[in-house]
Amino acid sequence: MSATHEVFNQVEPLVDVNLFDNNRALQSALKFNAPGLGTSGFSALGAQVGGADMQQHARLANVFTPQLKSHSRFGHRIDQVEFHPSYHALMTAATAAGLHGTPFAADEQASGHAHVKRGASFMLFTELEPSMLCPISMTYAVTPALRDNPAIYRDWAPGLTSRAYDPALKPFTEKAGLTMGMGMTEKQGGSDVRANTTQAVPDGSDAWGQRFSVTGHKWFFSAPMCDAFLILAQTPAGLSCLFLPRVLPDGSLNKLYIQRLKDKLGNKANASSEVEFAGATAWLVGEEGRGVPQILAMGTMTRLDCALGTSGLMRQALSIALNHTTQRSAFGKKLIDQPLMKNVLADLALESEAATALSLRLARSFDRTQDAHEQAMQRLLTPVAKFWICKRGSHFAQEAMECLGGNGYVEEGGEGIMARIYREMPVNSIWEGAGNIMALDLLRALRKADAAAALAHELAPARGMHPALDHLAQSLPIRVEQMANEMEARRLAQDVALAVQAALLGQTAPPAVFGAFCESRLAGHWGHSFGSLGAGTDVDAIIARAQPR
Numbered sequence: 001m002s003a004t005h006e007v008f009n010q011v012e013p014l015v016d017v018n019l020f021d022n023n024r025a026l027q028s029a030l031k032f033n034a035p036g037l038g039t040s041g042f043s044a045l046g047a048q049v050g051g052a053d054m055q056q057h058a059r060l061a062n063v064f065t066p067q068l069k070s071h072s073r074f075g076h077r078i079d080q081v082e083f084h085p086s087y088h089a090l091m092t093a094a095t096a097a098g099l100h101g102t103p104f105a106a107d108e109q110a111s112g113h114a115h116v117k118r119g120a121s122f123m124l125f126t127e128l129e130p131s132m133l134c135p136i137s138m139t140y141a142v143t144p145a146l147r148d149n150p151a152i153y154r155d156w157a158p159g160l161t162s163r164a165y166d167p168a169l170k171p172f173t174e175k176a177g178l179t180m181g182m183g184m185t186e187k188q189g190g191s192d193v194r195a196n197t198t199q200a201v202p203d204g205s206d207a208w209g210q211r212f213s214v215t216g217h218k219w220f221f222s223a224p225m226c227d228a229f230l231i232l233a234q235t236p237a238g239l240s241c242l243f244l245p246r247v248l249p250d251g252s253l254n255k256l257y258i259q260r261l262k263d264k265l266g267n268k269a270n271a272s273s274e275v276e277f278a279g280a281t282a283w284l285v286g287e288e289g290r291g292v293p294q295i296l297a298m299g300t301m302t303r304l305d306c307a308l309g310t311s312g313l314m315r316q317a318l319s320i321a322l323n324h325t326t327q328r329s330a331f332g333k334k335l336i337d338q339p340l341m342k343n344v345l346a347d348l349a350l351e352s353e354a355a356t357a358l359s360l361r362l363a364r365s366f367d368r369t370q371d372a373h374e375q376a377m378q379r380l381l382t383p384v385a386k387f388w389i390c391k392r393g394s395h396f397a398q399e400a401m402e403c404l405g406g407n408g409y410v411e412e413g414g415e416g417i418m419a420r421i422y423r424e425m426p427v428n429s430i431w432e433g434a435g436n437i438m439a440l441d442l443l444r445a446l447r448k449a450d451a452a453a454a455l456a457h458e459l460a461p462a463r464g465m466h467p468a469l470d471h472l473a474q475s476l477p478i479r480v481e482q483m484a485n486e487m488e489a490r491r492l493a494q495d496v497a498l499a500v501q502a503a504l505l506g507q508t509a510p511p512a513v514f515g516a517f518c519e520s521r522l523a524g525h526w527g528h529s530f531g532s533l534g535a536g537t538d539v540d541a542i543i544a545r546a547q548p549r
């Protein structure tokens with residue numbers, strides 16, 4: 001074909017940028033939550049994950065998705081999942097960056113900021129590829145629950161905290177690094193796991209404690225190539241938490257059979273499966289019959305990651321929208337200079353910075369587990385952040401996608417990163433406790449006598465900074481104390497999130513950001529869509545702070 005036209009007014013993609021050095025919101029949140037923590041490591045990671053070669057791995061891992069190999073060509077069951085080499089490259093990078101169990105290693109704990117440090121790195125990595133972070137996140141989250149079987153934890157901790165990625169299907173003693181997953185959801189129920197029917201029959205005991213033979217299924221079982229899983233099953237004493245390795249200590253394969261892989265909306269690079277256990281061997285973790293609180297020690301940390309991950313995706317979507325509108329023109333101006341587009345971009349920037357601030361503040365509570373206020377904040381803000389940030393994610397991604405016009409909606413063989421972000425967003429809201437479950441969990445947290453006082457204490461540093469925040473802060477403890485009605489739980493979770501986000505921005509963000517956030521989200525000068533900030537808002541200052549270059 002001969003050329004029919006010149007291609008112009010299309011944008012250069014956002015690659016080979018340092019994702020940390022220009023992320024001022026993340027830098028401010030880090031300074032606030034981990035003062036004194038050096039930033040050179042983040043800068044190195046920001047350069048790595050923003051680089052073209054890593055972006056290419058992310059694309060390939062999403063295009064060439066995991067394949068189940070249930071049987072060998074000779075008919076033997078092998079239950080393996082095959083991944084593209086780019087998936088393994090991403091896993092290697094995430095493990096080397098210490099995003100899995102590393103914060104629980106003694107040398108990391110000594111810094112006092114292990115979880116904030118890891119949380120910020122996790123956010124940055126999410127901007128590269130979020131779905132393969134599922135097994136990384138579960139391996140991070142498992143330690144608080146697994147520690148309650150000290151014998152297993154002693155044997156597995158070195159592999160869970162090591163910075164080596166080792167995908168081989170081998171006994172744990174022969175591996176340089178280990179990963180873990182979780183199995184709770186069954187066909188008949190995921191939120192209400194009390195309905196689990198999987199049976200665990202006592203089968204003696206050994207150095208790892210009480211052993212069980214497990215028969216049943218899990219309807220959602222992500223990252224089935226992990227080395228072991230915490231699962232829920234019914235023992236004679238009731239629903240219990242069990243440790244189920246894929247390869248048994250004697251080197252034989254455990255009786256865990258992968259039925260098929262889920263065909264998902266997004267989250268494409270990650271394998272999620274349906275499995276059956278046919279007399280699989282597992283060991284008790286924690287108290288028999290107390291499986292739900294036991295495995296929730298893991299769930300609490302994966303919920304933190306849902307908030308961190310969504311914040312990372314928001315930042316990525318915002319950066320791409322800013323990159324696009326800075327280069328693309330319409331009606332005689334760059335899009336970013338059109339007043340209404342400024343309103344949209346600034347509004348997205350406020351949401352992104354507020355999500356970052358709340359996520360890292362929650363991560364801080366995991367670094368200070370001996371502090372009573374931090375314990376209260378961990379309990380209170382985990383469901384709040386998981387609910388609100390993840391709930392905002394899909395709406396955010398849609399609006400950021402729209403900034404790119406039609407190009408935003410196009411996949412183009414995985415080049416359409418915005419489409420990938422949009423498809424990824426809802427999962428963080430659904431798994432690990434969907435929106436309603438999080439709001440109801442907040443009600444449970446609030447029943448603690450000191451919840452209202454803890455919330456008031458958290459908001460106190462921002463007192464007097466903005467009348468709308470003062471008004472909300474005054475009303476919340478009363479609403480918290482009177483709260484008995486499930487019907488209002490989402491509204492309460494939203495308002496607690498907004499109040500804490502505003503108070504954090506008051507302490508970490510420039511006045512233009514803090515003022516616009518309070519005016520829009522708290523004072524009512526806002527509509528139901530992004531891009532409805534009030535006329536007097538300093539949108540230029542907000543956009544300049546958010547620019548990714």
Ligand SMILES: Cc1cc2nc3c(=O)[nH]c(=O)nc-3n(C[C@H](O)[C@H](O)[C@H](O)COP(=O)(O)OP(=O)(O)OC[C@H]3O[C@@H](n4cnc5c(N)ncnc54)[C@H](O)[C@@H]3O)c2cc1C
Nearest residue numbers: 182183184185189190191220221222431432433434436437
């Ligand atoms: C990609 C993907 C991967 C997953 N990986 C795993 C995994 O590795 N391991 C695992 O165990 N699970 C996994 N899950 C399952 C996930 O955690 C569940 O889907 C989720 O917890 C919801 O459970 P459910 O699907 O049974 O829905 P249900 O429990 O039926 O809930 C449906 C809806 O009802 C709402 N609801 C429930 N109870 C109430 C109530 N009392 N009041 C008001 N509303 C209520 C929920 O909020 C939800 O919106 C995965 C899910 C997905 C999508």
